[in-house]
Amino acid sequence: MPANSSSNASRQPAPFRIGLATSRSHQHGQESALAQLLNGSRHIIEQHLQPQLIVVGRTLDAMEQLGLLKDYPHIERFPYGRHGGLMKLVSRVVDADPARTLDAVIYLMDPVDPSSTFPEAVALKRQCVIHGKPFLSTLAGAREWLELEAMAVGAAPNPQLDPSFDLAQEGIALIAHDAMKERMLDIAERHFALLDQFAFRCATGTTGSLLNKLAQKIKGEEAGRNWVKPFLSGPLGGDAQIAELILDRQQCRRVLFLEDPHVARQHEADIQLLERAARTVTDYALCISDAECGERWLSLLQQRAASVKP
Numbered sequence: 001m002p003a004n005s006s007s008n009a010s011r012q013p014a015p016f017r018i019g020l021a022t023s024r025s026h027q028h029g030q031e032s033a034l035a036q037l038l039n040g041s042r043h044i045i046e047q048h049l050q051p052q053l054i055v056v057g058r059t060l061d062a063m064e065q066l067g068l069l070k071d072y073p074h075i076e077r078f079p080y081g082r083h084g085g086l087m088k089l090v091s092r093v094v095d096a097d098p099a100r101t102l103d104a105v106i107y108l109m110d111p112v113d114p115s116s117t118f119p120e121a122v123a124l125k126r127q128c129v130i131h132g133k134p135f136l137s138t139l140a141g142a143r144e145w146l147e148l149e150a151m152a153v154g155a156a157p158n159p160q161l162d163p164s165f166d167l168a169q170e171g172i173a174l175i176a177h178d179a180m181k182e183r184m185l186d187i188a189e190r191h192f193a194l195l196d197q198f199a200f201r202c203a204t205g206t207t208g209s210l211l212n213k214l215a216q217k218i219k220g221e222e223a224g225r226n227w228v229k230p231f232l233s234g235p236l237g238g239d240a241q242i243a244e245l246i247l248d249r250q251q252c253r254r255v256l257f258l259e260d261p262h263v264a265r266q267h268e269a270d271i272q273l274l275e276r277a278a279r280t281v282t283d284y285a286l287c288i289s290d291a292e293c294g295e296r297w298l299s300l301l302q303q304r305a306a307s308v309k310p
Contacts, residue, residue, distance in 0.1 A: 015074070016051035016149070019089040019102045020059060021081070023110035026139075026282075027062035033108045033139040033282055034059065038068040040143060044150040044158075046072060054078055054092065054102065056085035086120040093127045104134040106142045111276040125289070129261045132292030138278050140164075140253070141286030148300035157307045164253065165301075165308050171200030171251030173242045174228065175274075176207045180258035183291045185214055187256075191298040192218055196227075197305065200251045202242060205233030239270040243277035246285045255287045256294050 026033035038045070045051065046069070053072075055063065057080035063069060078085040086107075095101040105128055109116045128135035136142040147161055157165075164170070172195065176184035188195060188211055195201060196219075203211055208230025215224030232238040245252040255278065259271070278285035288294045 016049055016103045017054060017092075017101065018051045019054045019056075019092060019105040019107070021056040021086060021089065021106075022059045022062070022108040023113040023116060024058070025110040025113060026108045027059060030066060032062075032066075034062060035066050035068060036283070037106075037108070037139055037142050037146075038063065041146045042069065044146050044155060045069065048150040048153055048155040049146065050074065051103075052076065054089065056081055056089065057083070081115065081120075086118070086124060090120060090124045090127055093124065093131060093133060102133065104128075104136065104145070106136045106145075108139060108142065108282065109137045109279050111279040116279075126261050129259055129290040132290055134293045134297075135289060136286070137275070138282040138286050140282065140284055141278075141288075144286060145297075148297065148304055151304055151307075152300055157304060162308050165305050167194075167197040167305050168199055170198055170253055171202065171245070172198050173245075173252055173255040173257070174201060174203045174207060174211060175234070175239070175242070175255065176258040177260040178206075179260040179262075180291065181207055181210060184256075184258050185210055187258075187291060187294060187298070188214055189218070190295075191302070194298055194302045194305070200229070201227060202229040202231060202245070202252065204231050204238030204242070205236070234270055237270070239274040243274050246274075246277045247281060249281060249284055253285055255285070256298075257287055257289055258291050258294065259289050 022034045029035065052074045054076045056078045060075070060077050078088050089102065089105060092100055092102045093105065105124060107121070107124065115121060125135045134145055136145050147158060151157060174184060174188065184207060202208070208228045211228040212224060212226065212230070215227030218224060219227065231241040242252060242255070255274065257274070275287055278287050288297050
């Protein structure tokens with residue numbers, strides 16, 4: 001949610017402040033991910049959320065060249081990435097000043113762009129996870145987040161997006177690092193009715209076993225036994241198995257991956273592989289990487305799914 005503009009409860013909340021950046025390959029032409037996002041969500045941005053957009057230089061240049069959000073008044077230019085634009089976004093994520101802090105970051109990343117592995121790009125995501133702010137690195141993720149947040153302030157659902165919210169035809173991956181497994185179980189129990197609507201659920205290793213035990217407690221021993229399809233543990237290749245489902249667009253559009261950003265992770269490459277898979281099919285898949293954002297996302301997803309007519 002947007003930060004409050006004042007501690008005075010009578011003041012209205014400040015509008016969303018969203019950091020926006022894209023890899024170069026996502027900036028060229030009206031079919032680019034940047035153009036698809038801003039053209040498809042233009043009504044949401046201009047009429048409903050009206051966010052302050054803090055845009056890194058080259059991305060803003062592309063917006064101006066393509067005529068995206070032309071005359072939209074709430075845009076602040078940050079420097080080019082090579083001049084510190086992404087570094088400044090990291091600073092704004094952690095800033096305690098409600099007039100400066102970012103509420104979310106949209107960074108449409110090309111998995112073959114080496115800048116996506118630069119320290120400032122990695123730090124940007126990590127600090128979003130630490131501070132419980134959405135980090136949206138795929139077109140599908142950014143589009144869904146804007147849709148859900150717009151509905152939260154009273155916008156009508158976009159019927160063109162209905163197919164992706166027909167959960168009876170959708171799948172979800174549920175993954176959690178060791179320190180986050182209890183939190184995953186808490187979230188799954190609170191949102192069990194929603195998760196139960198999905199046609200397909202999968203998880204890595206221990207997380208899958210724990211979720212199946214939870215399902216047996218709720219649905220009964222037999223009905224809950226295979227509620228989640230467990231793959232191998234992350235270090236043994238489970239992330240890669242789920243990545244293949246994503247790449248093949250096989251029922252696994254959404255990933256809730258509760259990361260622990262405070263510990264060294266020996267299988268960091270596997271984690272990056274899963275995120276890279278989602279970014280490879282940027283118009284299809286999305287990853288949510290922290291518990292706080294995951295809770296809100298699932299709550300809003302429940303409302304949006306309920307709006308889909310059978």
